[in-house]
Amino acid sequence: MNTLRLMAIAAAMTVLSAQAEPVKNIVIVSGSFVDGSGWRVIHDILTPKGYKVTVAAQPHTSLDDDVAATRAILDQQIGPVILVGHSSGGAVISAAGERDKVKALVYVSALLPDVGESLAQLLGSMPAPSNSVRPTQDGHLFVDPARFHDDVAADLPVNRTNYMAISQVPATVATFSTQIWAAAWHKKPSYAVLSTEDRALSPDLQRWMYQRAGAKVTEVKGSHLAYISQPDQIAKVIDDAANGR
Template sequence: MSSTKPTIVLVHGAIADGSSWSGVIERLQAKGYNVYAVQQPLSSLPDDIAKVNDALDWIPGPVVLVGHSFGGIVITNAGNHAKVKALVYVAAFAPDENQSAADLGKDYAPLASGKAFQFDKQGRFYLTEPDFLKYFAPDVEPKKARAMAAAQGAADGARFVWKSGPAAWKNKPSYFVVSENDQIIQHELEAFEAKKIKAVKTVSIPNASHAVLVSHPDPVTSLIVEAAEAVAKGH
């Protein structure tokens, strides 16, 4: 039985970057955890997964791997790395093998945000500032939400239909944060996924937007710490 604190590795989603974890990082560091926020290229999900796997190769283990939004697909795949001992999904996709984000959402009512995405000449998608504030981060203080919109990383449109590989959540203890007012991923889908992956614990946050890691960093941090403490105890 080990009492060593695991390292926390944070994986951002599309139209975001590692700075979206800032509030969570500060709280985890205050609790004595070593934390790394990976900056994925957002050029494709395989590229994002490779970037996280590269980081896991040099980051000291054991690791609690945390993913937001499309970062959930990344940790589902990169979570098979031997150093990863637990997964935390934050308002995220949690696919099974050979399943895509589009597959996950097909049984749920489409969200208005789906028609708001803009595409550049390379087929990468983004949100205009007004739509980012309206759909992605409506519960974030406007000044901060505008900064998030400015720093968003446009992501490849192909990630919506990319089929996931073997799901790490089948073999690693997993935890889930459900955002009850998510306008990017249906909150009903998030709740379903939490049950599907047999989450050790699910935290459902009322009125939370897709940017729950920014607007509600305390409960998100608490769940990550709970996962980390279980890993430290050898559970």
């Protein structure tokens, strides 16, 4: 076997080895009304496995601002990234995920708008079992604190959800009405967690969006905040995405 042939084989083996290596950077985008603290347990599960986990704090002022904040975090990562989005964060990762370093997308109880669709449009197409979102006079949205436990996180202790209810991060009407301009799930491998007990985002809508995107779906018996109540299952999906399983 000549030298050029051996060099070609060695180069091909190097490429295959690189492709087989798991992605080690995980960037998480929280959804509306909550902050990134709920991902602490998943961070603690993934970090000992060698992952570098970063939560991209969202200003929740507009979809453009949220995407810009996520891209800023992506720019800080060295090497390929798995991008994870919860709830409205699904729209954010769909737009920000077009960066070359993003190798796969993970949607957790998330919205997956296509180009030209808005979050409000999708939510209206298959209404959730309960709608506790209330508008304010200044163009913001929040979940009725009295309904937060039952409608958003019924599988979490009341003392925890009571605090989450009064420490909400308000979203904006503009965020939910903005038509998305990019949908990375058309081009990138997608994984999705469907929360079967979700009262804030219709499980039927989740299933429809995930099927449209061709995502690999994992069903979890959990609320809209299943990443808090079922962290091991969500961490496994992220790990599977990082390893291309």
